[in-house]
Amino acid sequence: MITIAERLDAAYDRIAQAAKKCGRDHQGIKLIAVSKKKPLEDILAAFEHGHRDFAESYVQEGVEKVQQLSAHTNIVWHFIGPIQSNKTKQIAEHFSWVQSIDREKIAKRLNEQRPTNLKPLQVLIQVNIDNEENKSGCTVEELPMLAQFIDQCRQLELRGLMAIPAKSDSFDAQAQSFAQLRACFDKLKAQYPQLDTLSMGMSSDVDAAIAAGSTMVRIGTAIFGERQQ
Numbered sequence: 279m280i281t282i283a284e285r286l287d288a289a290y291d292r293i294a295q296a297a298k299k300c301g302r303d304h305q306g307i308k309l310i311a312v313s314k315k316k317p318l319e320d321i322l323a324a325f326e327h328g329h330r331d332f333a334e335s336y337v338q339e340g341v342e343k344v345q346q347l348s349a350h351t352n353i354v355w356h357f358i359g360p361i362q363s364n365k366t367k368q369i370a371e372h373f374s375w376v377q378s379i380d381r382e383k384i385a386k387r388l389n390e391q392r393p394t395n396l397k398p399l400q401v402l403i404q405v406n407i408d409n410e411e412n413k414s415g416c417t418v419e420e421l422p423m424l425a426q427f428i429d430q431c432r433q434l435e436l437r438g439l440m441a442i443p444a445k446s447d448s449f450d451a452q453a454q455s456f457a458q459l460r461a462c463f464d465k466l467k468a469q470y471p472q473l474d475t476l477s478m479g480m481s482s483d484v485d486a487a488i489a490a491g492s493t494m495v496r497i498g499t500a501i502f503g504e505r506q507q
């Protein structure tokens with residue numbers, strides 16, 4: 279049996295290798311462990327191995343885990359799933375990062391509902407980079423307006439962009455989607471120099487993402503194993 283600690287080490291190694299291959303410093307790439315549909319024991323195994331950043335995709339499940347692990351105050355929780363407007367309050371109250379903002383209504387609610395005794399929510403705009411019908415994310419065209427809106431929200435700190443490209447086994451196809459997101463990021467950063475986070479890369483496409491300039495990778499399966507449907 280391979281343990282979670284060993285898989286986590288393998289994920290760190292893979293990031294370091296991918297970074298080295300393209301002459302980047304691996305310290306500029308943050309690993310987020312995606313723990314959706316996985317039990318608390320698995321999160322704790324990674325935590326005890328020194329990992330601190332975890333991501334959840336479903337509000338109820340995520341909030342329960344945040345509450346159950348509230349004694350571990352140094353865990354940084356990221357919300358990465360689709361957001362319905364009736365769930366924004368729970369997200370605003372329990373997470374540090376939200377990577378999946380894709381419309382103004384959601385940004386507005388998160389801003390209003392973020393408790394003022396907490397540090398602003400660290401947020402990424404999710405872009406539907408391959409224009410897929412059933413995928414969350416704003417279009418490339420909508421991006422400037424949404425960024426402008428978020429930039430003037432006191433309780434939101436815009437950090438960058440996130441995308442989940444169309445599924446493909448081809449490195450070149452993956453690289454093409456990531457290059458598009460990278461171009462959007464560079465363009466936006468010219469206007470908002472504080473942007474520092476380009477969240478792209480998952481278990482199956484992390485190498486292409488790092489080659490394209492990713493600063494944050496979100497890995498679930500390669501650390502925790504296959505999820506139950």
Ligand SMILES: *Cc1c(COP(=O)(O)O)cnc(C)c1O
Pocket residue numbers: 312314335358359442480481482496497498499500
């Ligand atoms: C589930 C999920 C991941 C992790 O995917 P794996 O293929 O299991 O590594 C990353 N990002 C988002 C937004 C997800 O929903």
